[in-house]
Amino acid sequence: MDSSRAQGTSVVFDLDGTLVDSEPNAYESARLLLARYGVAEFTWEQNARFLGISNREALTVLRAEYGIEAPVDELVAGQDAIYLELAATSTEAFREMRVFVEMLHAHGVAMAVASGSSRAAIAAVLKGTGLDAYLTEYVSADEVARGKPEPDVFLEAARRLGVAPADCVVVEDAVPGAAAARA
Structure with missing residues (x-):
């Protein structure tokens, strides 16, 4: 990760139900x-x-x-x-979320996906929707010790982006994910 991009607020997205209608x-x-x-x-x-x-x-x-x-x-x-x-x-990306991701990308905001889906599923969805052009960092719950509602996937996403967790905004649609984001 280029350290010049890792300044300011970064955004970590849940995938399923947030970015895409999976x-x-x-x-x-x-x-x-x-x-x-x-x-x-x-x-x-x-x-x-x-x-x-x-x-x-x-x-x-x-x-x-x-x-x-x-x-x-x-x-x-x-x-x-x-x-x-x-x-x-x-799989369809939510139109408004695609616009949001494209806008953040255009402004140089570092972004990642943190999902309970497998790494292969995340990759397939991102590629199938074309969001892989903007969201190149992603973390599966399979890659961390504990899934949501524990914060592990979000903490790992922040680490991969090279930013402090406190400098991340999480976009999430489910109660376990919101609890993980708060933690």
Whole structure:
């Protein structure tokens, strides 16, 4: 990171539900995965309680609730594979957020993404939406010890940007992420 860009306030964005409308893909990937393991009905409403937390944490809970014997790592890999197929082709960036990111970029503001999604999913979404031209730094919850609502992904994003956490503004849409940002 060029230290001349790391001055002033930096912005760290959550990805899913904040920059992009990926929740339909996240839900569909979970629904399809669970169907493979015999869960016939998994509704949008059932999925909504997992918004803002990592896939691993959500799948750990779902595995226990539905008595799925497969290891969590297998479930995570399965959902990631399904999600990656959907993410690259059917994710839309929110128009206003795209304009905001482009404006910040034009003003030289350092930006990063901090997400509960896997690193591969973040990359696929950013590339599929064209936001990768502006958001080259990103951190997955898989890369840190604790996911949201703990602050680890945001702290790591600040570190990668070369800025103090206190010099970052976090843009987030979910309660666990807002708690992580405050922490």
